Amino acid sequence: MTTQVAETTTNIIGTRMKRVEDPSMITGAAKYLDDLKLPGMAYVAILRSPYAHALIKGIDTAKAAAQPGVIGVYTGKDFEHLPPLPCAWQASGTENFVATPRALEIDRVTFTGAGVAAVVAETRVAAEDALAHIEVDWDPLEVVVDVERAVEDGAPQLHEAAKGNIVMDWDCGDAAATDKALAEAEVVVEQRLVNQRLLPTPIDVRGAAATYEPATGAYTVWMTSQCPHIMRLLMTAFVFGIPETKIRCISPRVGGGFGTKIFLYPEYVLVAALADKTGRPVKWMESRRENYVATTHGRDHVTYIKVGAKRDGTITALKARTLANLGGILSTIAPGIPTTLYGRMLSGAYRIPNIHCQVLGVYTNTGMVDAYRGAGRPEATYVVERAVDLVARELELDPVEVRRRNFIQPDDFPYDPGILAGLSYDTGDYEKALTRALELVGYEDFRKQQEAARKEGRYLGIGFSTYVEICGAAPSAWIGTGGQGWGASMWESANVRVHLTGKVVVTTGTHSHGQGHETTVTQVVASELGVPPEDVTVELGDTQGAPFGYGTYASRSAAVGAVAVYNALQRIKHKARRIAAHMLEANVDDVEFEEGRAFVKGSPSSAKTIQEIAGAAALAYDLPPGEEPFLDDTYYYDPPNCTFPFGTHIAVVEVDSETGEVDLQRYVAVDDVGKVINPMIVDGQVQGGIVQGVAQALWEGAVYDEDGQLLTSSLMEYAVPKATSIPRLQVERTETPTDVNPLGVKGAGETGTIASTPAVVNAVMDALAPLGIRHLDMPLTPERVWTAMRQAKS
């Protein structure tokens, strides 16, 4: 299943090309969802539950309907004919007790922020004003917010089918072998680790707009989506029960997604249904508060680990039991994240012979939890990288040496960690990235500085994260229904058309929400066909006229999407050679295609350019016998394996002994994402990702009170990093191509977020080691650190 890494000559792959997306974005011309204005458009506002757990006894909409500008007021009963939304990725090999949202809830809410009524009005303010006049007769119920409390006897029950609030009880690995290895281990380290809930916070919030044409029964739905084709599939097949052809989904420019815009949300269905009901184009755009209460959250695990090791630091066993808080109701792929993308990555970069992981998915009266940048892998990396540090601390060994002792070695690849359900890590050289990162940070010097600082009563620390992650999702048979439980496939499509003039149009099922896919794909096309980059147009985000594709998440758009483009280009090049051979009156086997020119071997001066060949193909006046007109190819690429980027991240901190404040002084990252198409874009992805991961370690956390009210429901309370929060990051790379795909690319969108969180926590724990502080849960706010320091000193 392996292929050779591409060798091209007119190669702008690997170069720092400025982004083709940017001119419209830096001038304010780029159109995002909220910039859409349709003729005759009406506006939707949604009444949301103020209670975290309540029965709806009745809703009186009469007063609201009489407000100025109001076109109609609707409740869940108006959409009773529409089924609850699908849960498209359920945990594999176990029963899932699924409860999913409806367009509007009818008789019960299980989190604050669930939609229960909607106003359609002539203006947005009229719709919002009218919400205050809807009267709901609520019957509040007992609330449970804490995930450990939710699984106890006597806890309030959220959904009848889910006894004990358990969504699913899933495991991977060998429980008996792991218990035996732990019993025989020379040392065993135990720890409870909290991976707190995060609010993903794209600056562009969610929205949707829709039109409905009664004559054809066809909807057009605009939405902030990372995967419009999946949205169309889920809406047509699972909610409206109409053919795919009756909904066109358009996702315009999307101002950041970070996972939250993968999912089918109730509002998208609601807006489409309202376009039908009102006969008007309608639009809904959430507020930041709605984004915080009603858009999905991320992480939220409580994990108990036991790690077994030999005295020399060799890890012999890892056992993890995780409670994954999935919120009051399930989002589209919620059960898949803490299972396949978490438990199966618990070997990290290490040869751990015995692993067992049990995950309980749990309902609580909180907002929905689903994929957030990294999605399962940050949680796994946090467990593994903290575990390694705890072993090092216990044995008084250097955390770097413990990592080295356990690393999977370059000649171990492909490496089967035994818990990946048949997949193996593709390629890697973990030591190389670690060595380079240690050089950059000046490790030996740092330890000397640290020792000197400790004598002065200063708390310096260094922390490591030698992570590996899984991306490039995914082989369809592995991820799909008979495998890991995702209810469809995960190949990707690309269509490449070379027009009569030699201008190239590419459509692919992936979508960009900041990652620069138009530029990256342009570089692949320009390199392969030898056309100028300005002759390439990349069209994304519209299901009409584009081949079906699965969209953007799991760092798959280069490793799967761009490979589909690359493979289509190979077939186009082959056809171009056949047509050129005809034009040159030569045998096709004697014709080469290089740098946009086809010529008979040895005679490069009499060549046909790609533009001439495209023209001949399009006009079709004189083609080889049996040859179809036009240079056009569609490729559906199903990857043979996932890809496994890796690297070393190092954080250097000083903890203020008076205030407990953590000063992140230096940050060094050496990532290996395989071959790189555009280093500028990859560096940008890594930098942004690191800052999101650092933010989890130090500042961010969603806080619910015991009544299920989200206390961090605006940017006034939720601590998103500012420009002053972070030092300049040192970002470098090693390059170990994958053998999974012909471009050699692994994926770069999530490495920063996955790697950085434990590096920072490990650094703070290293700083606090003289005080005997072994572990603190995130975020490591001054208050939390100061309290721990004070307790340790007293």
Add this chain to the structure above:
Amino acid sequence: MIPITLTVNGVRHEAEVEPRTLLVDFLRDDLDLTGTKIGCDTSVCGACTVHLDGRAVKSCTVLAVQADGADVTTIEGLATRGALHPLQEAFWEQHGLQCGFCTPGMIMTGVELLGSNGDRLTDPEIRRGLEGNLCRCTGYQNIVAAVREAAAGPKAVTP
């Protein structure tokens, strides 16, 4: 409804607005200048930053009636006769944007920050100057580099 007259990007507009209408909504909904973005409800994110009589303001914190008689510049008015402002060029060159949503506000704040002696700005001063604008994609490093490049003129800058 209250009548207002203001100049936006060099064009004079007369309009009637509700007293509660925010400047950002007036620009986006009434004038169709959608380059100015809305990212929060609480004047924190800075995506709506425009220039009001030459000063960078968050246009979600200004009532349209308060802009009566004012001269407003939005991101659409920053390029002159098709030539990008040096800071727009620098954002492009330094990869100072990813999703582009915070970018108009970030650039409008940056332009004010550059002022007349931008070449004297240190990196910590640039970071402090951008503190009122949130970006979730870039981690700010390349935004800082862009401001530094625009401040220094067309010289090579290490990101």
